[in-house]
Amino acid sequence: VHARMEAGAAAAATTMQLHAEAAAQRGVATVVYEGGPALVQDGVIGGGDANGDVTELLISANRHPRMEEVVSSFFDAFNSTAVEVGGQQRSLLGDSARPFMYFAGPSSVFSKYGSWGMREFTDQPAEQAPKYRAVMRAA
Numbered sequence: 001v002h003a004r005m006e007a008g009a010a011a012a013a014t015t016m017q018l019h020a021e022a023a024a025q026r027g028v029a030t031v032v033y034e035g036g037p038a039l040v041q042d043g044v045i046g047g048g049d050a051n052g053d054v055t056e057l058l059i060s061a062n063r064h065p066r067m068e069e070v071v072s073s074f075f076d077a078f079n080s081t082a083v084e085v086g087g088q089q090r091s092l093l094g095d096s097a098r099p100f101m102y103f104a105g106p107s108s109v110f111s112k113y114g115s116w117g118m119r120e121f122t123d124q125p126a127e128q129a130p131k132y133r134a135v136m137r138a139a
Helices: 002-007 009-025 052-063 067-080 130-138
Strands: 032-035 082-085 088-091 100-102
Touching (some): 002 009, 009 067, 009 082, 052 067
Parallel strands (some): 032 100
Antiparallel strands (some): 082 088
């Protein structure tokens, strides 16, 4: 699961670069809202049935320490991919004019509907929250 997610980081950055370039051509800033990787079974959000074993696998993958590396690989890909904004090359990771807002949520119950957010609950210790650790390191 983790290797497959890491492999998708460059493709996600390329897709975002295309959106950012299209926006820049129109003089519109790019804002990443609810950014960050997450795992959810296909079709569940649209009302499909969840397979309990798959749900547990995805929740476990989100809690695994390796998820810190996955999130970092996305940040690395976005940081090393640039778009021209106002005649300057700018990182996709964002800046004060084009923020990258990682989905945090006050709490983020991991369930069949996905494992969103960087923490499962507001005061979750950092050593139990691999996504949170990656975000803090990138900040």
